[in-house]
Amino acid sequence: MKKAVIVLLAALILLSVSSCKTEVEDDDRINVMFFTANNNASRIPSYLDLQPGQTIEKPENPTRDGYAFIGWYKDFYKTEAWDFDNDTIGNESIVLYADWKPAIFSLTYVLNGGTMPSDDYKTTFEGGDFSVLPLPTQAGFTFISWYTYDWKDESGEVTTIPGDKGHLKIPGVFEDITLYAHWEPTIVDVKFSINYPEDNAPDLEVTRRKVNYGDIIDFEVPEDTSGYSFQGWNTKRDGTGDYYINGESFERTLRLTLYAVWTKK
Numbered sequence: 001m002k003k004a005v006i007v008l009l010a011a012l013i014l015l016s017v018s019s020c021k022t023e024v025e026d027d028d029r030i031n032v033m034f035f036t037a038n039n040n041a042s043r044i045p046s047y048l049d050l051q052p053g054q055t056i057e058k059p060e061n062p063t064r065d066g067y068a069f070i071g072w073y074k075d076f077y078k079t080e081a082w083d084f085d086n087d088t089i090g091n092e093s094i095v096l097y098a099d100w101k102p103a104i105f106s107l108t109y110v111l112n113g114g115t116m117p118s119d120d121y122k123t124t125f126e127g128g129d130f131s132v133l134p135l136p137t138q139a140g141f142t143f144i145s146w147y148t149y150d151w152k153d154e155s156g157e158v159t160t161i162p163g164d165k166g167h168l169k170i171p172g173v174f175e176d177i178t179l180y181a182h183w184e185p186t187i188v189d190v191k192f193s194i195n196y197p198e199d200n201a202p203d204l205e206v207t208r209r210k211v212n213y214g215d216i217i218d219f220e221v222p223e224d225t226s227g228y229s230f231q232g233w234n235t236k237r238d239g240t241g242d243y244y245i246n247g248e249s250f251e252r253t254l255r256l257t258l259y260a261v262w263t264k265k
Contacts, residue, residue: 031093034072036062037100044098050089058084066127066174067100102126106176112151114138114181127174133167140213140253141183151182158182185212186253192219195237195259197228204260215250219258227265233258 030052034044041064047056061069072082078099104124109116114136121134133146145166153159160182171177192206204222211217222230235241239261244250 070099072096108178144182146179228262231261
């Protein structure tokens with residue numbers, strides 16, 4: 001038993017010496033390591049077993065979300081750049097440090113009829129910039145939010161996805177971006193008065209309706225009677241106000257009562 005313990009201890013000592021020898025041999029190698037960043041950057045493989053006095057080949061440029069690569073430096077504080085054409089390796093391993101600057105991306109707005117509140121708004125941004133976006137206005141509409149897809153498709157149908165709140169701050173992306181204004185039209189309550197010239201008016205009731213600002217007018221047209229012809233819908237009983245004509249755009253934001261105007265046959 002005692003002899004077995006001695007053999008085991010000898011084996012452990014031999015293994016330890018061998019390990020130390022390997023570490024010493026590894027430490028004697030001349031390597032060049034490339035430090036890119038603590039996070040969000042690609043890694044560059046180290047150059048191993050180099051010879052003193054030799055130059056090294058410039059590696060491919062690393063990438064990092066939101067940043068543009070500037071170059072390799074000899075120190076962590078980036079005070080002296082490494083010259084791959086002329087700088088040579090010394091007798092010890094070294095670390096080269098990547099330097100970065102924030103990348104600049106373009107920001108394009110599609111207003112879809114709206115107007116910016118001022119000329120002071122961002123058209124470029126750096127990665128990680130979450131500045132508040134401008135809030136445009138448009139007569140007859142309420143601004144919903146900015147989206148990365150357009151407000152309406154080619155057929156004029158609204159494309160806003162239910163539940164999608166859009167962006168009121170710059171989205172957290174690292175690329176050029178186009179933002180589209182989405183709107184909600186003002187809904188107007190429109191009431192209709194037959195306004196028939198005589199007390200014995202025929203049954204010509206017209207149902208009140210909700211109309212979106214900007215919709216094409218398509219109001220019901222009462223039939224002519226035996227004694228009167230319908231002329232149109234007007235904002236005043238006597239027809240001296242504004243007419244709302246089918247086929248034109250509805251551009252009113254407040255509730256409205258329209259009166260039928262008649263002329264005697």
